[in-house]
Amino acid sequence: MKSLLFRLAGNFSAEIGSELYLKLKEETHSPSLFCLDFTEVTEVTEVGWEFLRKMAERCKETGSKVAGFGLKTHIPNEQISLLTFFSDESECIHFLESFFIGDTPANEQSPIPSQEGKTIHCPECQTLLRFKQMGDHLCPNCQSKFFVNSKGWVSTYERLL
Known part of the structure; x- marks a missing residue:
């Protein structure tokens, strides 16, 4: 199972969201683990939340898992169940590794x-x-x-x- 860490920075809006979604879509031909680092993200726009929703749905369809950490902005109530967020990287990685199936x-x-x-x-x-x-x-x-x-x-x- 492949695992990838994405370090994000700035405003998570349409530009970053669409690029990340396309990369995630490309990598989900087989089940994968995705860890999203939000420590350098200053804001998640409404369009950014929509891309995160699309990523979570794509991962669910393909058996992949996605989680994030370091988000400093408020998570809207309608988006809480979207992704699992952690305070630091080690917790996020440990959560994702719990889904790993060995060779x-x-x-x-x-x-x-x-x-x-x-x-x-x-x-x-x-x-x-x-x-x-x-x-x-x-x-x-x-x-x-x-x-x-x-x-x-x-x-x-x-x-x-």
């Missing part, structure tokens, strides 16, 4: 990757299997089909009866 798949057995590949369990019969690359696989024991991604996560295919 190690839950069903992988060997903690040290070997040259022959990684091991997984068949999602149907739990047979221990080795795989070398991502893609479609067939269990030799139960003949169930499943997909393994580059991190070793297994997705089963639904059967139509």
Whole structure:
């Protein structure tokens, strides 16, 4: 999961809001974490709040998370539920990191990757299997089909009866 820290300064208005929204939109093709530093922001305009609302919605749609810290201006009541704000950077980062999912798949057995590949369990019969690359696989024991991604996560295919 990618994480980015944006340090903002000046008036958070249409100009900064639109640039930040476009950058965030570009980065949310996969779930990401976004930390917004408002310590140098002197004012958030009404249009700026609208861009923050759009960013929060985009993150919600893509499984990304966004939070801010250091905001010195008053948050309007209608905008309070928009983003989570913290007083300092470490609290904000700790909050965002709580959503981080590591690269190690839950069903992988060997903690040290070997040259022959990684091991997984068949999602149907739990047979221990080795795989070398991502893609479609067939269990030799139960003949169930499943997909393994580059991190070793297994997705089963639904059967139509």
